[in-house]
Amino acid sequence: MSWIRASTLNWIQFLCVKIIKSGRVPKHIAFIMDGNRRYAQKNNVRKFEGHSQGFDKLAETLQWCLDLGIPEVTVYAFSIENFKRSQEEVDALMELSQQKFERLLSEKDKLMEHGVCIRVIGNLSLLPQNIRKLIAQAMILTKDNKKTFLNVAFAYTAREEMAQAVRTAVSGVERDALQLSDVTQQLLSNCLYTSTSPDPELLIRTSGEVRLSDYLLWQVSCSCIYFADVLWPEFSIWHLLAAIIKYQRSYAQLVPVQQADEMANGCLNERISLFHTCLAASRLASLEELNHAVA
Numbered sequence: 001m002s003w004i005r006a007s008t009l010n011w012i013q014f015l016c017v018k019i020i021k022s023g024r025v026p027k028h029i030a031f032i033m034d035g036n037r038r039y040a041q042k043n044n045v046r047k048f049e050g051h052s053q054g055f056d057k058l059a060e061t062l063q064w065c066l067d068l069g070i071p072e073v074t075v076y077a078f079s080i081e082n083f084k085r086s087q088e089e090v091d092a093l094m095e096l097s098q099q100k101f102e103r104l105l106s107e108k109d110k111l112m113e114h115g116v117c118i119r120v121i122g123n124l125s126l127l128p129q130n131i132r133k134l135i136a137q138a139m140i141l142t143k144d145n146k147k148t149f150l151n152v153a154f155a156y157t158a159r160e161e162m163a164q165a166v167r168t169a170v171s172g173v174e175r176d177a178l179q180l181s182d183v184t185q186q187l188l189s190n191c192l193y194t195s196t197s198p199d200p201e202l203l204i205r206t207s208g209e210v211r212l213s214d215y216l217l218w219q220v221s222c223s224c225i226y227f228a229d230v231l232w233p234e235f236s237i238w239h240l241l242a243a244i245i246k247y248q249r250s251y252a253q254l255v256p257v258q259q260a261d262e263m264a265n266g267c268l269n270e271r272i273s274l275f276h277t278c279l280a281a282s283r284l285a286s287l288e289e290l291n292h293a294v295a
């Protein structure tokens with residue numbers, strides 16, 4: 001199934017979307033797409049089928065987000081913890097991901113036409129070479145697109161991300177590119193995989209589980225969190241709209257927290273700006289390297 005599809009709202013859904021859009025909609029939503037395996041079990045199909053339907057649901061959800069005017073979405077596709085599942089399931093998931101990234105690249109024209117920027121966040125070195133290369137291609141191809149952003153957390157956990165950010169900052173101090181006093185909240189935010197994204201305003205987790213599972217722990221400190229009691233392949237536009245209504249109701253309380261958060265972020269000195277510029281350049285260089293590596 002295609003990543004980019006046409007809107008399929010019926011008139012009543014269209015009407016509800018229109019009403020909800022007259023209020024404030026989040027600029028960035030993060031999803032924990034949980035429940036594919038339980039869905040497979042419930043419906044007596046193979047796990048792989050559950051994951052595959054989960055992907056179709058992602059494509060559908062992205063379209064709803066576009067219909068709602070939400071420019072950025074981050075999804076938890078594969079956690080570092082997931083490597084501990086059976087070899088058979090991990091292999092099947094890698095196979096599915098490879099197909100989906102290939103499909104994504106084959107839809108290059110549509111991606112460019114819609115201005116979709118794809119970013120994969122996570123430790124790519126944990127992934128098989130062929131997938132790394134596809135990811136690098138997709139990211140380089142779409143890096144200058146600015147209309148909509150899809151961030152895919154793949155081989156990701158928030159604590160690994162934070163550890164990696166601290167290592168980056170420490171190495172900056174060690175080689176005198178930074179001073180110890182430069183290591184602030186803002187500097188660490190800029191060393192995370194998500195450095196180029198604003199924090200999500202809404203996080204939605206499906207399947208009824210009420211935990212964050214090491215996902216975007218740094219970034220959701222002020223976000224509205226919504227737990228939907230439905231397995232991911234059964235997620236519907238009504239669940240999404242309910243989550244947004246909850247966000248709209250709590251927005252008034254969220255604003256002061258977010259403003260305080262922004263004020264805590266002081267202004268940058270020249271040394272720090274240079275450090276960030278070099279970091280961005282070195283990240284791009286490692287993608288270029290992956291892209292040119294022989295798979």
Ligand SMILES: *[C@@H]1O[C@H](CO)[C@@H](O)[C@H](O)[C@H]1NC(C)=O
Nearest residue numbers: 123124125126160163164165
């Ligand atoms: C990715 O994981 C590997 C293996 O655990 C580790 O050596 C490496 O430092 C990590 N890379 C980053 C960028 O965190």
